[in-house]
Amino acid sequence: MVFTEFRFLFFFILIFCVYWALQKHNHRKSWLLICSYIFYGAWDWRFLSLLLLSTVVDYFVGLMLSRPQSDSSKAGKEIQVSNAVQNGETQNRWIFSWDTLLNKPTNKQQRQAWLALSLVVNLGLLGFFKYYNFFTDSASHLLNFLGLPISIKTLAIILPAGISFYTFQTLSYSIDAYLGKLKPIRSFWDFSLFVAFFPQLVAGPIVRASTFLPQLLTPKTLSEVDFRGCLTLFMVGYFKKACISDNLSPLVDQYFTNPEIYTALSCWIAVISFVIQIYCDFSGYSDMAIACAGLLGYKLPLNFNFPYFSRNITELWQRWHITLYSWLRDYIYIPLMRMRPKAQRTELFGYRNILILMLTSGFWHGAAWHFVVWGGLNGIAVVVHKQWSSWISPYKQFLTLRNMLGMPLTFYWFCASAIFFRSNDFSSAMEVEKSFLFFNSPGFQNLNIQIGWFFIPLIIMHWAAYKGWFAEVWRKIPNWSFAVFYGMLVSVILRFAAISPQAFVYFQF
Known part of the structure; x- marks a missing residue:
């Protein structure tokens, strides 16, 4: 069920009306949970089992990590068997209750084992459904290269929608609980709603438990909903997706299906069209997801912040898919940095960790080597930028020139690297790179070059939004004027x- 389909609009209107008609907060949450499972099951009901498995495992792991900590040497002495008094006699019995279980002390090794269970289950499911065929193909090619003609069969595996997103959400819950940054929740139904909340379930934003779970504790009121803001944001997201991304998609597909037959000018048109398509597709989804959640009284984090107006590649990745890169920073980059004392954290060590982070990002996006190359190229670009900034910072006279050239050069690099993201395989990506970088025309056919004129009003509109020229105008007009203008x-x-x-493009991730 796609947000831009009319059936989703009817689906959401039904959710919205029933949700606000219910009086009790718990009833509203139950309604949202049921609707979220229906929404996800509409893709393929069989994959609900994976979502439920991940939910049950991480909920139970969270409970185990909420137990009081003790030294391993004392843990055995502190565990006591519950006593039951019956007919005047004391009898030792095991009486199961959540209080007994959750008050049972745990040691460091046990906590590590519970965290490992969460990692194994979640990453195991993700690894099997998303990466099994990639690893088997890669192993077969390597063995054949080494002179061992061994073929490993691949499987006809369907990738569950949104598995990369909800896997990272549940992992953040378990990791934060293990580190003591989050108090695990006792309510299984609240935790289930955190995992399955339908606006961001299949394509983000990636929501942390520390951000969403506290919102479930507070009853919502209709008067607190920013209707104008949410309706406007949904319309903007719908426009990005339905009017821009979906109209550019056929042209981009046409070029990347047979790039060898087109001219260099067509290559440029197709690549720029793709980076516009991918931005409008994903940021449009994020806008609509945030708007839908807002209409129900919940706040989701910002996922895009005008990344194409960044002045350097580091800034761009701080403003593109913000929730993913903040997740990678907090759970991969920072732990890697803390593996050494501060005195031993050299620039080279930091650069290595940046490369690991960006390679992980590429691998997260797709189970293919061209995605890994895309992540590696952007990791190298970030390292080069940081090193260059440290060299040029003493020379103040170059700052103006750097600021002037930073934005177009950053966009140019993003386009060049995005070729690996969009291409069907590594060889075709290299063919497109030659055409894009060196203006080499492998063929003689042209795409619809007139589409280039379409870029100009898009840039103007995007710049106006970036500068906030119309940010508050729609809030100041009367309700009737807003309704007419919106219609x-x-x-x-x-x-x-x-x-x-x-x-949506990111449904495949």
């Missing part, structure tokens, strides 16, 4: 929306 914009947007809604 007019919706009519225009529907006129330019693609005839056939396309699946």
Whole structure:
């Protein structure tokens, strides 16, 4: 069920009306949980079992990590068997209760074992469904290269929608509970809603438990909902997805299916169209997800912050898919840095960890070597930028020039690296890179070059939004004016929306 389909709009209207008609907070949460499972099951009901398995495992792991800590040498002495008094006599019995279980002391080794269980289950499911065929193919090619003609069979595996997103969400819960940054929740139903909350379930933003779980404790009121803000944000996201991304998708697919038959100008048109498509697709989804959650009284984190106006590659990755890269920073980069004392954290050590982070990002995005190359190229770019900044910082006279050239050079590099992200395989990516970087025309056909004129109004509109020129105008007008103006914009947007809604690009991740 895609957000830009009319059936989703009817689905959400039903959720919204019933949700606010219910009086009790617990009833509202139960309704959201049921609807979230229906939403996910609409893709393929069989994969609900994976979502439920991940939910049950991490909920139980959280409970085990909430137990009081003790030294391993004392743990055995502190554990006592419950006593039951019956007929005037004291009898030793095991009486199971959550209080007994959760008050049972645990030591460091046991806590590590519970965390390991969460990691094994979640990463095991992700690894099997997303990476099994990748590893088997890679192993077969390596063995054949070494002169061992051994073929390992691949499996016809369907990738469950959103598995990369909810896996990272549940892992953050277990890791934060283990580190003592989060108090595990006792309510299984609240935890289930955190995992399955439908607006961000299949394509983010990646929501941390520390951000979402506290919101479940507070009853929501309709008067607190920012209707204008949420409706406007949903319309902006719908416009990005249905009018821009979906209309550019056929042109991009046309080029990347047979890049060898097109000219260098067509290559440039296709690559720029793709980076616009991917941004409008993913940021449009994030906008609609945040808006839907807001209409239900919940706040999701910002996922994009005008990344194409970044002045350097480091800034771009701080403003693109913010929730993913903050997750990688907190759970991969920072732990890697803390493996050494501060005195031993050299620049080279830091650069190595940046490369590991970006390679992980590439591997997270897709089970193919061209995704890994894409992540590695961006990791190298971040390292080069940091080193260059340290060299040039003493020379103040170059700062103006750096600021002037930073934005176009950053966008150029992002386009060049995005070729590996979009291409079907490594060899075709190299063919497109030659055409893009060296203006080499492998063929003689041209795409619809007139599409280039379409980029100009998009840039102007995006710049106006970036500068906030119309940020508060729609808040100051009367309600009737807002309703009329909103209706007019919706009519225009529907006129330019693609005839056939396309699946969101990030559903495959």
